[in-house]
Amino acid sequence: MTRADAPLTTTPSSALLEVRAVSKSFGGLHVLRAVDLTIARGSITGLIGPNGAGKSTLFNIVSGFLAPDRGDVIYHGRPIGRISVVDRSRAGLVRTFQTPQVFGHLTVRENLVAGCHKLGRSGMLADMLGLPLARRELAQMQRRAALTAARFSLEPVADVLAGKLPVGQQRLLELARAAIADPELLCLDEPSSGLNGDEVDQLARMLTQLNEEGMTVFLVSHDMELMGCAATVNVLCFGETIASGPFAAVKADPRVREAYLGA
Amino acid sequence: MTTTLFIQSLLAGLTNGFVYGLIGLGISVIFRGTRVVNAMQGDFALVAGIAACLALDWLGLPIAVGFLGGIIAGALVGWAVELLLIRPTQARGGSEDSLLLVTLGGAFAVSAAALLYFGRDSRSMPGFGGNRSLDVFDAAIRVHAVWLIAIAIVVVVALRLFYQRTPLGQSILAASIDPEGAATIGINVPRMRTLTFMLGGAVGGVAGVLVSPLITIHYEMGLLLTLKGFTAAIVGGLGNPFGAIMGGLLLGLVEAMAIVFVSSGYKDVIAMSLLILIMIAMPNGLLGRRGRVGG
Numbered sequence A: 001m002t003r004a005d006a007p008l009t010t011t012p013s014s015a016l017l018e019v020r021a022v023s024k025s026f027g028g029l030h031v032l033r034a035v036d037l038t039i040a041r042g043s044i045t046g047l048i049g050p051n052g053a054g055k056s057t058l059f060n061i062v063s064g065f066l067a068p069d070r071g072d073v074i075y076h077g078r079p080i081g082r083i084s085v086v087d088r089s090r091a092g093l094v095r096t097f098q099t100p101q102v103f104g105h106l107t108v109r110e111n112l113v114a115g116c117h118k119l120g121r122s123g124m125l126a127d128m129l130g131l132p133l134a135r136r137e138l139a140q141m142q143r144r145a146a147l148t149a150a151r152f153s154l155e156p157v158a159d160v161l162a163g164k165l166p167v168g169q170q171r172l173l174e175l176a177r178a179a180i181a182d183p184e185l186l187c188l189d190e191p192s193s194g195l196n197g198d199e200v201d202q203l204a205r206m207l208t209q210l211n212e213e214g215m216t217v218f219l220v221s222h223d224m225e226l227m228g229c230a231a232t233v234n235v236l237c238f239g240e241t242i243a244s245g246p247f248a249a250v251k252a253d254p255r256v257r258e259a260y261l262g263a
Numbered sequence B: 001m002t003t004t005l006f007i008q009s010l011l012a013g014l015t016n017g018f019v020y021g022l023i024g025l026g027i028s029v030i031f032r033g034t035r036v037v038n039a040m041q042g043d044f045a046l047v048a049g050i051a052a053c054l055a056l057d058w059l060g061l062p063i064a065v066g067f068l069g070g071i072i073a074g075a076l077v078g079w080a081v082e083l084l085l086i087r088p089t090q091a092r093g094g095s096e097d098s099l100l101l102v103t104l105g106g107a108f109a110v111s112a113a114a115l116l117y118f119g120r121d122s123r124s125m126p127g128f129g130g131n132r133s134l135d136v137f138d139a140a141i142r143v144h145a146v147w148l149i150a151i152a153i154v155v156v157v158a159l160r161l162f163y164q165r166t167p168l169g170q171s172i173l174a175a176s177i178d179p180e181g182a183a184t185i186g187i188n189v190p191r192m193r194t195l196t197f198m199l200g201g202a203v204g205g206v207a208g209v210l211v212s213p214l215i216t217i218h219y220e221m222g223l224l225l226t227l228k229g230f231t232a233a234i235v236g237g238l239g240n241p242f243g244a245i246m247g248g249l250l251l252g253l254v255e256a257m258a259i260v261f262v263s264s265g266y267k268d269v270i271a272m273s274l275l276i277l278i279m280i281a282m283p284n285g286l287l288g289r290r291g292r293v294g295g
Helices: A055-063 A085-090 A108-115 A124-129 A132-151 A167-179 A197-212 A247-252 A254-261 B003-034 B041-057 B063-091 B096-118 B143-165 B167-177 B179-184 B189-215 B221-236 B241-261 B264-281
Strands: A015-026 A029-040 A044-048 A070-075 A093-095 A185-189 A216-220 A232-237 A240-245 B133-136 B139-142
Touching: A015 A055, A015 A216, A029 A044, A029 A055, A029 A070, A029 A216, A029 A232, A029 A240, A044 A055, A044 A197, A055 A093, A055 A185, A055 A216, A085 A093, A085 B179, A093 A167, A108 A132, A108 A167, A108 B167, A124 A132, A124 B167, A132 A167, A132 B167, A167 A185, A167 A197, A197 A216, A232 A247, A232 A254, A240 A247, A240 A254, A247 A254, B003 B041, B003 B063, B003 B139, B003 B143, B003 B167, B003 B189, B003 B221, B003 B241, B041 B063, B041 B096, B041 B189, B041 B221, B063 B096, B063 B189, B096 B221, B133 B143, B139 B143, B143 B167, B143 B189, B143 B241, B167 B179, B167 B189, B179 B189, B189 B221, B221 B241, B221 B264, B241 B264
Parallel strands: A044 A216, A044 A232, A093 A185, A185 A216
Antiparallel strands: A015 A029, A015 A070, A232 A240, B133 B139
16 A cells, blocks of 8 residues: 555644655565655654554664665754664663663663753863862753652652662653753653552653743654554554544544554 | 881782772773773773873973873873774674674784884883882872872762763763663763773873882783783673772782782782682672662
8 A cells, every 4th residue: 555545644834854755675575665654743753553563663763773775864954864772862862771771780860860861061080180160960860850850740759779679660760861961752662561450540641741841752652542642643454644633533444443452 | 027018018919909990990991981891991091091191292391281181192092982992893793702803903903012112121200209209107108199099989989970960971871881871861872982982091191100119111011901901891790880890909009918928929810710709609790780880
């Protein structure tokens, strides 16, 4: 199926990130075939699809962990297909992982301070020598970490090693660490995986709140409840986009139901 | 055996222990920040000792400046090793074993280069306080050895504060624990690794310039120091700075007591046998499993 056949399309007025005709193969296996996707500035954009649809590959290309074979990723109007993960992060594009990748041997507070790394301006030497500028910056980072811990309900475990936390709190910490430096685009890979119903509700509230404050969110998830907070949902099937639009409309699309929901 | 002899041996063991601890500290710093077991740590010390010796002999610089030059030389060698040996090996998917072998090869290369350019003879170097000694209960300890102990303590405390209290120290640990997660929050992981090797090289340099006035500089001293330092780091719990110093002190003191109570010929046998027993009883080192991890 070509994208032109897709019954649902949206054309956001202001795209923060665009995936343009991206293809990716591993050996002889074509995982993505000329996929297009647009993430509107200030939106929550979702990506769903059955297992093997190419979601993770696309997510890794957007976040810089994989390079596309063809096509490009445009961020702020500039191609970033070959730009490193670190440079994307410094440009405001931050991701989380399907399995929470917190710094297990650092405390929650230290994880959050590490999340402020790119906000530092004092330089390595000033930091190593503990110069006043570096000390002031550290104090600011610690204040920011304390506020973020409180906001994400992590205050009671602020001095606990992150690796000792249950999965739900690790996910929350990873989200908090990603959000602490105010990224422009927050990319979340299966953020509700392993969470119970209450934790999913809390996550959905946090995402909506971050989005209302101006953060754009790109969400890859199997969780239909969580996907409900996305303004636009893209459906990927066998490496091609088969639908894109409001979640309710996408769910009603017969091809989506056939390919993804099994109805 | 007299009390004076016992105290004399204790002081010698303490001094040697801090030297081993400093080498082990460098190994721990590098392991903690990069997960690389570095067999070149003693060679960082060798290069620093040679650089300081040349700065003092040829350029006639003051001791403190010459020592500083040696430490900078150690840091630069650390930087070069990361850039020229470690990074290319990792880029080609080299395992931890490969990296250990690469640094072992590098250690032999540095030793051979020192033999070629510095010669076969040992060279002595002046230390702090010249040859003056202090009396401790009728035993003597060189003023330089007191400096060595004091500086080693300052270095280990400074490193502890660096890792615990500075964002850079925590970013280094974060990059080591989870490179992918660190990259996504904007931490430049390769830069953190280079910085770690420079830091490890500088710590090796501190050990080199401080030990050289006590044992003379010799082209083979690098590998010998690495072996002792490696033992100290492993016994203390690889990756834990305090553990490395504790392991070094234990090794130095056991060696000294072996000399006093048995014979100098058996010091290595006795020290290593005891350490083997400790490792069997506590396989993660004196400070336990937390010593092996980043935090």
